[in-house]
Amino acid sequence: MPAVLSRVLNPVVHLAALVRQAAWAAPDQRVLLLPTLASHNRVRYALAATLGGAVLVLTVTADTQLNQLVPGSLAWALAGLQVLPLLLAATRPLAAWRISAIGLTLTTFAEVGHAPTPFWPWPVSGCIAYTLLLFATAQVYGRDVAVGIDLLTALAVLAPAVPLVALPPVVFAVAAVVVSLVLVLGESIHSRQEAERHLVAAEEQRRAGLARQAVLEERSRIARELHDVVAHHMSMIAIQAEAAPYKEPGLPEQTLRTFTAIRAASTTALTEMRRVIGLLREEDENAERAPQPGIDRIPEMVRAARQAGMQVDLTLAGGPDRPPAVVDVSVYRIVQEALSNAGRHAPGARVEVEVVRTRDAVQVHVADDGRSNGGPAPGGNGGHGLTGMRERAAMLGGTLRAVPREHGGFEVTAELPLDGVPAQRGGESSGDDEDS
Structure with missing residues (x-):
């Protein structure tokens, strides 16, 4: 028996909690329903003026209808309670709905003893305002608050009108269904927005994981x-x-x-x-037998890029001394990644590759003019080449800068210090090139 009673009471308690939440417990958080439009002053002022004019018209209309049933001063007060909360809808929709619901309920009690309007005791403009507030609140607060609002509307706003002002039960049922449909529409938009936010967060996490x-x-x-x-x-x-x-x-x-x-x-x-x-090493990765590439293999890489259709200008400057091996390899890899990115994201663009060896560092500059003969190559969706280049520069205590150019295109600039390590004697280096 206690288990059966529990199964019966639990839904009732839950619904009572939702009603309590909608009535007063839910925090009236400040929101902005139109953040993009409201970010511009002129649009904000135009919206405010339009909304103010619409609210004024609705208030006057509600007062006109209510004047037929209640004294003039009371009609103005009830019309204001029903319609003026629309001014809060864009920032505090839940508070606005609570005020409007009180206005509709008080209107029912104020009309007791007066001849009700046929089938409907509330002014049309007040119902329009209330419907908009129902939608805005459900869109902002979601399912739990929407269910509580639905129950409160049916029990506290619509139901008292049936015995007090002879609202037909059929009209009551139709109004309750319309209220539920409006709330469902607003809640569905809320759910979609929440799903989109979760997808964006998941995508950001995925990108962070890939990085x-x-x-x-x-x-x-x-x-x-x-x-x-x-x-x-x-x-x-x-x-x-x-x-x-x-x-x-x-x-x-x-x-x-x-x-x-x-x-x-x-x-x-x-x-x-x-x-x-x-x-x-990966399980299926074999140890590399070829020597690691260096600056002396960059011309070879540039020739391969030209054969693939790229327009590449190469400048190698510096003495015959070869930089330390770890710097030599890193220069090659940075140029390789930067050049491949240029080919992937700006096919047909002219690319300038410059490697300058100074006494204290090796400077690398790879830039393209951004012109493309047909858009990015298939599958060129970015990747994490810049991450790898930055890792190499950071490992050597150097710097790497990868930014769009002012007049179009992209450029990668790196400076890798030699740290006083004796240079190796040998010819100039060549290799593959890379892009950012």
């Missing part, structure tokens, strides 16, 4: 490239340490032990580094 994934993938790639660079130097240390006793016979025993320790330490470091880097 984090791009950062991790780029860091993994950088780590593998650094492995190749560091492994080369560690191997040279091990070889030199092992060859030293043969180059200089008769070295003291302590010196020989030092060289042996150096060789053992470098070999151990190489082994541990390969083990750690192996964890960063």
